[in-house]
Amino acid sequence: MTIDLPAPAFRIHDLISMHLPRLADHPIFIEEARTWTYGEFQATLTALAAFLREAGLQPGDRLMIVGENSVAQTAAIMAASTLDAWAVIVNARLSPSEIAAIQDHCDPRLMFFTHAVSDDAREHGTARGATGHHIAGIDFSCTLARAEAIAEPVCADSREQVAALIYTTGTTGNPKAVMLTHSNLGFTSATSRASRNTGENDVIYAALPMSHVYGLTTVVLSALWGGATLHLVARFDARHLLRALADGLTFFMGVPAMYLRLLALHEAGETVVAPRLRFVHCGGAPLDAALKNRVEAMFNLPINNGYGMTEASPTITVVPYNQRCDDMTVGYAIPGMETRVVDEQRRIVPQGEVGELQIRGPNVMKGYYKAPEQTAAVLSPDGWLSTNDLVRQAPDGAFYVMGRLKDLIIRSGFNVYPSEVEAALNAHPSVVQSCVVGRPVDSDEQVIAYVEVDPQVKFDAAALSAFVAERLAPYKRPQMIVPVERLPAAQSGKILKKAVQEMAARL
Template structure:
């Protein structure tokens, strides 16, 4: 669809293309905002405001500390934290020091963490103490030489910070015992950095900014290589897309966004943090979105204009009795991403806030946003909308040819936000990139004559749990190592709360193997969203004549 029929469906004022070359790097984008909005609040966390000027100073000091460790340009630094102020500070510092950000899910098990740190070749990690015990269990087998240890209260001032840390450690008991003797505390690292001089580095647009790990089309977690220009482009595309409604924010109100999705997830990283930075917005950092009453209590203190979230969160909030303690009347844009938004949730959200959920679509490989419904629409469309400015989508058959209108095909995406490839995996990159530069998503879609795309199926066996990719092959490989399991298969099943959930079907080798054994093993080796909701035992698994397990048959039953 090179003629871009979808441009006719764009709201008034949204450009067909954006100019991603206006910044030489994400550092240039951030430093412009640090200067331009220095007095504004950049982040709010647990009632504490952190300004753009403070973020600028802290990140420069932390960058000087990272440089003092002897880290060289292009070295990878992992971040393993929930949404705390140290996260955006660390991101800015890593990029300003000419290094590469590796986003890590803080709920990873030692097995998952070890794979990612080894694959990325991370030399350093910035980690919150709550998950330090996980790192301790695998650090010996990773290339990590430097550990910066954060705590929840680091940036809250001495009195409040000490109190928060005391509660987290001693009352809520959220910090398991750990032993990392070489770790340096975040505030100590800042003190060291303050005595060092920061050597300015100017990254180029084509240099690597982020390694964003994803299962891709197969089970092994791979790093999507996102260049500075990829993330810049996506922030600018999102800004242009939201403009028709965000322009209505009164001049005397600072645009304010809720960051309840975790920053290690590319949706929050780009459409939360980087977009807010570009527009001089205030970002409300929510460290634990599962605590719905806590989220509502926090939001009741703010005027909110923008809320990117996943279906589960919109649903949990809208159905909570405290929902109306928040003033939703200023909300201009609610973007649903990560997983399909259910029509019932969209309807309820619109009824209760007067602001429609605009469903978007994207992947780690596309930084992430590729398409979205117009922010001016008032009804739920059930589609993933139209391609964003400067973005092309087409549908391909198995031979790589574009299908006729009305037929389904694999969604392929081209645009300035598409990754450079998978980290050190030219073979895997070749599987997903077409000769003319399109990225094959693995999702099957249809498109109508107005250019609205709709996902109808998935080419790969991936399971989408609340916006997180779960790859059956990974789970099956892990389970195969469990004594007592002869063979197993993993499939997705519909789930009212999370969209899809994991179902595990096992053939026993040991007749005494119980569901409790399986669940305990999964808990030790797999992060929460990958754990099975249903465990089923069978005498045999359905297979093809050549012995390939028929997952589809297990799904259909």
């Protein structure tokens, strides 16, 4: 599989116009009771772009879009592209202080709120004096233009012009603003489309938030490349997904937490009917073997695993389309991207040994906004991005993620990879998911495991410890297993490792 780079003049809104007039009457979005066509949506984003231009949005400005998955949110992203403004895509479910921090940092000219589909967005908009509007079928609210906002330089080349500013979830620290160019998003979404042969007959469930690059690129933009139909969902609901599967979904892409909710219904007696489903994908957070096996049994399809990060927009590796894997590989590097695995001195390690993954290619971010020192710390002058993830590579080129470099636990001089311990814990029937962290004690580190317990299964800490002891070397076994009702998680479903580390520090 080879992927051509987007043209120098490419913009992400081209993903709509490229299909016109041929697909003018073809469905592009299903949102609640309404179906939108490609032609209707093109008219909507054109009208919205004209409104935003009249409201004061200029090329190089930031348009801060506070919302949840909807036609209005997608139209705002594409309208910003039309005007060469940056779309700052923010989840409305963030707290007022988090929204304020992002607003202060990105200095938007205008703020856009999807109040019709999100009460949280409405509250954020009301707090900022936003007024409501109805334009070409969409409802939203918008602030007045801020005269003091400063526009960034505009670049004709798609490799330099920023399309989206995505704030990382901050699972291991403070969020950073990742600048992703039109070429970044175009290349990665084209790769996703080609890897699963997305086409006009596909109906794709879009519950992953577009404020997360997985939802934006791998789900929405890749579907638009293929002329597919997106079933937009503001908030994930497992029963809604069951109905959509029965109605003819062909793709479902989710994070582990979404699959766990669907499995809970299925294992409680709900029948999963999915007559057209052909592709199931998991990303955004680590997938463990126990969950993988349960999902594959439910759908009678392989679940395609993958690995990425916001700074890679996001895709780095993928398992080939519908290839069954007996292990937990995250697949092979996408075409057009270089990889290397290095040690602490940045020397390439022998194949099969664990080291930090570094990548270089057209998917790598432009940098962190207003943070040149942070950018320089991870992005070398010759384009190599340090992922801070520990991996090993098999002789056939397949990658296995061992964990975050900073999450590595050193116990009595031995390296303990949290992912290995979590896999052993998650294989027990009483454990929904787990998070393993290190706790410094007397010049050493203890292995501390927090486990989210299945309420339907009686929890026995001693039995779980014995279960893990059969599967792990003594130095890898947790010194403490702490049951919790729910692990702290980001809106995307990713476990907040930093919050768990803080919990362990208080033990």
